[in-house]
Amino acid sequence: MKNRKTRLAGILGASLLLAACGTSGSNSAAPPGAQGFTPPKLEALKALGQPEGQLNVLAWPGYAENGSNDPKVNWVTPFEQQTGCKVNVKPFGTSDEAVTLMKTGQYDVVSASGDASLRLVASGDAEPVNTDLVPNYNDVQPFLKGKSWNSVNGTAYGIPHGWGANLLTWRTDKVTPAPTSWSVMFDANSPYKGKVIAYDSPIYLADAALYLMAHQPDLGIKNPYALDDKQFTAAVNLLKQQRPLVSEYWSDYLKESQALKNGDAVVGTAWQVTVNLTKGEGAALEAAVPSEGATGWSDTWMVAAKSAHKTCAYRWLDYIISPKVNAQVAEYFGEAPANTKACAEMTDKTLCDTYHASDAGYAAKIAYWTTPIPQCLDGRTDVKCKDYGEWTKAWTEIKG
Known part of the structure; x- marks a missing residue:
């Protein structure tokens, strides 16, 4: 919960992304996956063996707590006691860092x-996952399985863990009527000019693209992470139009909370944890997924292709999404759990309702973060789409 502020701060540049998503010669005759690339031919583990006694975990802060940050927050030690797998946890601050560290071959599992x-799949750093070896996978929400960020061509490459939406939030005492559309942030004539707070990352282009899907259907945008030249230009221009409305771009949710509390901003993009915190400190704040939908995240535990501790890795995958542990992580981190049975294990019995944990309709409104690559993620093959390097260049230009 405390460290999601760095989630997208340093996504890997275009050169590594292009290298990762290239098709290897050995696979050149294979049909491309639905994501526009052919993964290396790697096999999932067929059967569990004897636990190897060690596990090297690469995780977002808050996902693999061992009591070192807070003695009361520790789900690593019980795992070690149950399995005999000694866990070494390496926290990372950005997706860029995670991808780089995975290439060293020193880690067994990663929360991606x-x-x-997709970069880990395309580069061969993560291998397919045999879900039959993860009994708790049966209880994962169906709407999180087989998705474009955790599977390729029907093959699972990881186990869903937690998810959430990037919400539209507003000060109820300063914004009336309650907004139902992102237009309150994107319309050039918004009455809240100078009081809008927006997310500080190139991936925010996807929010603009999502808005254009609803308001300019003639652009033909089907996936906000798959933008050709015309679509990309439209999204960039929308954010340039929005720029004078924005008082601040945030990457630290605590700073956004402060801006909303003191009135420097009255409407913006926020995570549920930000809304909870700000309301809890007395601000008149509400949030919702607007009519156009919203972007969001869905995290996946993946197994390193070079892992020397794969039985311990699978034991971890099953453990970390078990009802009780999945509940602990979701409460500490601030997100919806993946396991359908986790809600019954929550200390805060309102959390699952707050985060819409079992609401498939709500989840369907979310366009989950996905790395833009030249191969259009919407399946088009007659055009090239803009990759993340180009998104980054455009974002620098937008902010000025």
Whole structure:
């Protein structure tokens, strides 16, 4: 919860992304996956063996707590006691860092967001996952399975863990009527000029693209992470139009909370944890997924292709999404759990309702973060789409 502020701060540049998503010669005759690239031919583990006694975990802060940050927050030690797998946890601050560290071959599992998972698949750093070896996978929400950020051509490359939406939030005492559309942030004539707060990352272009899907259907945008030249230009121009409305771009949710509390901003993009915190400190704040939908994240536990501790890795995958542990992580981190049975294990019995944990309709409104690559993620093959390097260049230009 405390460290999601760095989630997208340093996504890997275009050169590594292009290298990762290139098709190897050995696979050149294979049909491309739905994501526009052919993964290396790697096999999932067929059967569990004897636990190897060690596990090297690469994780977002808050996902693999061992009591060192807070003695009361520790789900690593019980895992070690149950399995005999000694866990070494390496926290990372950005998806860029996670991808780089995975290439060293020193880690067995990683908690990857959608802006990193495809790169790990395409580069061969993560291998397919045999879900039959993860019994708790049966209880994962169906709407999180087989998605473009955790599977390729029907093959699972990871186990869903937690998810959430990037919400439209507003000060109820200063914004009336309650907004139902992102137009309150994107319309050039918004009455809240100078009081809009927006997310500080190139991936925010996807929010603009999502808005254009609803308001300019003639552009033909089907996936906000798959933008050809015309679509990309339209999204960039929309954010340039929005720029005078924005008082601040945030990457630290605590700073956004402060801006909303003191009135420097009255409407913006926020995570549910930000809304909860700000309301809890007395601000008149509400949030919702607007009519156009919203972007968001869905994190996946993946197994390193070079892992020397794969039985321990699979034991971890099953453990970390078990009902009780998945509940602990979701409460500490601030997100919806993946396991359908986790809600019954929550200390805060309102959390699952707050985060819409079992609401498939709500989840369907979310366009989950996915790394833009030249091969259009919407399946088009007659055009090239803009990759993340180009998104980054455009974002620098937008902010000025």
